[in-house]
Amino acid sequence: MPQQDRAYATREAILHAAAEEFDRLGYERTSLTAVLARAGLTKGAFYFHFPSKEAVADALIERQSELWAQVRESWRLRGVDPLSALHGMFAESADRMASDVVLRAGVRLNADREVGYPGVPSTHVMWEKLVAAYVIEAAGRGDLRAGVDPEAVARTLCGAALGSRLISSATTACTDFPQRIREVLDHVLPSVASSEWKLSGSQTASEPP
Amino acid sequence: MPQQDRAYATREAILHAAAEEFDRLGYERTSLTAVLARAGLTKGAFYFHFPSKEAVADALIERQSELWAQVRESWRLRGVDPLSALHGMFAESADRMASDVVLRAGVRLNADREVGYPGVPSTHVMWEKLVAAYVIEAAGRGDLRAGVDPEAVARTLCGAALGSRLISSATTACTDFPQRIREVLDHVLPSVASSEWKLSGSQTASEPP
Numbered sequence: 001m002p003q004q005d006r007a008y009a010t011r012e013a014i015l016h017a018a019a020e021e022f023d024r025l026g027y028e029r030t031s032l033t034a035v036l037a038r039a040g041l042t043k044g045a046f047y048f049h050f051p052s053k054e055a056v057a058d059a060l061i062e063r064q065s066e067l068w069a070q071v072r073e074s075w076r077l078r079g080v081d082p083l084s085a086l087h088g089m090f091a092e093s094a095d096r097m098a099s100d101v102v103l104r105a106g107v108r109l110n111a112d113r114e115v116g117y118p119g120v121p122s123t124h125v126m127w128e129k130l131v132a133a134y135v136i137e138a139a140g141r142g143d144l145r146a147g148v149d150p151e152a153v154a155r156t157l158c159g160a161a162l163g164s165r166l167i168s169s170a171t172t173a174c175t176d177f178p179q180r181i182r183e184v185l186d187h188v189l190p191s192v193a194s195s196e197w198k199l200s201g202s203q204t205a206s207e208p209p
Numbered sequence: 210m211p212q213q214d215r216a217y218a219t220r221e222a223i224l225h226a227a228a229e230e231f232d233r234l235g236y237e238r239t240s241l242t243a244v245l246a247r248a249g250l251t252k253g254a255f256y257f258h259f260p261s262k263e264a265v266a267d268a269l270i271e272r273q274s275e276l277w278a279q280v281r282e283s284w285r286l287r288g289v290d291p292l293s294a295l296h297g298m299f300a301e302s303a304d305r306m307a308s309d310v311v312l313r314a315g316v317r318l319n320a321d322r323e324v325g326y327p328g329v330p331s332t333h334v335m336w337e338k339l340v341a342a343y344v345i346e347a348a349g350r351g352d353l354r355a356g357v358d359p360e361a362v363a364r365t366l367c368g369a370a371l372g373s374r375l376i377s378s379a380t381t382a383c384t385d386f387p388q389r390i391r392e393v394l395d396h397v398l399p400s401v402a403s404s405e406w407k408l409s410g411s412q413t414a415s416e417p418p
Contacts, residue, residue: 028237124376152392155373159389160365163372167333167364180368183361191399 011049013039015063018056019105023169027057027112057109064106067096080201082137083193087185088201090161094181097165098174108169111162124162128154135192143197153192160184220258222248224272227265228314232378235321236266266318273315276305289410291346292402296394297410299370303390306374307383317378320371333371337363344401352406362401369393 017039021030032053036046050056071092075085097104110123128151135150144150164184168177189199226248230239241262245255259265280301284294306313319332337360344359353359373393377386398408 122376122380125380128376149392153396155376155389156369156393156396159373159376159393160369161372162375163370164364164368166371166375167331167337167368171331171334180364183358184365184368187362187365187397187400191396 007049010041010045014041014046014049014056015059015102017041018053019060019102022057022060022105022109023101027053027109060102060106061110061113062106064103064110067103068093071096075201078201081141081143081197082134083143083189083197084200086131086134086157087189087199090157090181090185091178093161094165094178098177104169104174107165124158128158131157138193138197143194144192145194148192153188156188157184160188216258219250219254223250223255223258223265224268224311226250227262228269228311231266231269231314231318232310236262236318269311269315270319270322271315273312273319276312277302280305284410287410290350290352290406291343292352292398292406293409295340295343295366296398296408299366299390299394300387302370303374303387307386313378313383316374333367337367340366347402347406352403353401354403357401362397365397366393369397 014035018030018035020038021035030053032043032046035053035056036043039046050059071089075089075092078085078088080088097107132151132154135144135148135153138144139148139150161181161184164180165174165177168174168180223244227239227244229247230244239262241252241255244262244265245252248255259268280298284298284301287294287297289297306316341359341363344353344357344362347353348357348359370390370393373389374383374386377383377389
């Protein structure tokens, strides 16, 4: 293997091993020693790639952030209506998280940084605004029932997605998160969408990661 | 103040000061020093009442557990239908948590112990079973729409309640939790309840804590 490929493989091995630990134990309880043991690497190899445990967490958080931008863009390109896009993005996100520990760890690390640190600008607020924008667009197309408050819908969906992820993570290592997120969508969207609205577009990613 | 009352007051002051810190920072990041400074107490006074930080957390967890049993019992005594009781208990819980930092800290500590410790018997599983029992009872009375899965409803409500609490805690110190939990109920129950079902009973506690 050329040196550059080997370096890349080592970096990925560190990210994956760290993700396994972070996903199970969270940031605080994860030890660098356990990560190295899992990856079969020396401290020297680790510090060649990352200056600290925090830097690995930063890289995992950055990666999940990039992925969500890609998921949004892929659903934009499908050109489905906004409620269908929301349904598709929530379902796809859960599917990806159930199957990808690197993504799951990044999401957990990002959330853990904020919950318990009051005053940190919140990803939750950002997500709620983003989801509300889709619901507002749906309202403009006449896809909502009368009296539905788009911001309230966004708060409900984001809260339910967060709590479902945490319970799924604690009880089934996220295995049942795809089912749980679809149950949330099935219980919330009928109260929100007009009786004429119909779900369109595939509910899962056309190209798996 | 008689000595017994003074001892009780000191114990409550410790619980309250610890709750303020745990609620803001979680278990790991809360220091005994900060708790003592907040309560205006010495280490000696603290150790007279509790052997450790963990023992204070245990007491707070125990207290919230007792309170939920009381809330359930009070709603049982009202004799309202099971979906109305669920609505009332979720709303009352959120109201109490928004106004009571001791309760809020106990709930957070209990949840934090489990999330991130795979294999610990989960309060989430217990709550989901408990909520499902109400929805199953509602099904038996014909209060549900055809095809509704009581376990799925329980998963959605418990997930949404957890996530709403965490986002509310991170963004508004739980101030908007009562609003968020009512939004969840308003978005989920119409998809679950039969068109004949009507909410009955007060939505808030008749006797504040």
